[in-house]
Amino acid sequence: MQMLWPEARPEMTDTMLAELYRFPPDRRWVQANFVSSVDGAVTVSGKSEGLGSPADKKVFMLGRALCDVVLVGAGTVIVEAYRGVRPVDGRPVPPIAVVTARGSLSPDLPLFTDTHVPPIVITTAQADHAALKAAGAEVIVAGETSVDLRRALDELASRGLRHVNCEGGPTLFGRLVADDLVDELNLTLSPQLAVGDAERIAHGPMVTAPRSLELRSVLHDADVLMLRYQRRESGRDSS
Template sequence: MQRSHNAIQLTGLGADDLAQLYAYPTGRDAPWVRANFVASVDGAATSGDVSAGLGTPADKQVFTLLRELAEVILVGAGTVRAENYGGARTDATRRRALHELGIGGHPDGTPPPIAVLTASANLEPGCRLFTDTDVPPLIVTTAAAPADRKRQLADAGGRVIEAGDLAVTPESLLAALGELGLHRVLCEGGPHLFGELLAADAVDELCLTTAPLLVGGTARRISLSAHEFRRPMTRAHVLLDDDGTLLTRWARA
């Protein structure tokens, strides 16, 4: 591997080398929560109101790999609406190969489901989440959410899971995923969901891409919470692409 200022050159890595750098820990019997975000050099989490506006080829490469490694992709309802989420598109052969290596993937090669947190079950049954997917989405909601909404989402193909009476806490959310045997969790946002998970000390690692852009404007950060907290993190690795993109992985200290 070629290194530059303690950073690994992305172009010097093969597909299996890259997968090993992002491997989930083995032998887990509870969810391991990995978050993945992209931000500009000046801290913007979006450009043009969507995170895709910050994407680079290297970011897209790792974004795809992280989905192929995961057992479930966790997002908030606001992100589903803002980013027009559909189902995950992954390579079945690669998913099987990653599973055989014991670091992620799926034995049948099927894509990971999208799990959406929405306490009020406020999703459109006709959105891409339900119409453009190979696996049913998981709708994590509450007992208090309107029954007709939950019924509509179930009729649209979603698997509705009640994980709380009036609210879904990070603890009840992860417990619900764990009961389904979904331990390799990939959180893709948004900032409020990520902030809630961080405040509950429920995030094991953060994969953060820094795009070589200055954005300005009023874009939000990658995490938002009601109260400030300090969570020490340890740098696991830094990857550098030729265009200046930095790909970092930070683990719980």
């Protein structure tokens, strides 16, 4: 893997990658990780794995290794058969935090049955909290009938989980964008044309004004591009 920009580096070591992708140590930070085909598809046959590559997998795993918590939507958890994050090199294992308004998650999901740390379910007052807790989850209530994502992030931060790595899906990411809660986007472009009717990386109502991003780095490996963007202006509480 090599860096093309902002400076040319013929080989990126693991130490260089960790420094490049590290979270700001002194503030709350929400980053999103996505892989997309060149024509904008985020899935092939309903799953993202058809777009992945060894380099993309490395960046994906690095996001998990460096974050405090992995944030993901319930639909993605079910379709991608999410399980708990695996321990790596003695690092603290981040919990998976699932956003679901109804809280309708089967206790048989690998999320609950194959994990080293209890998952977090971010849900609403109307969900069946007892069933979720019985499945082994910590429950965060962040709204009456819909999940207030700003409140959810505040609740995570109050637990010391300030560095958030969002892995999708498009609906959750779209809501984070609409609420202006995204600090960084790590986007891998897979050298494929998928066509079809797959979603884009963000899905939801049109925002009043597109969020302005700044390109911070470009990595390259075997025709795959890994782009790292950050918001042009912070404009958000750093608590």
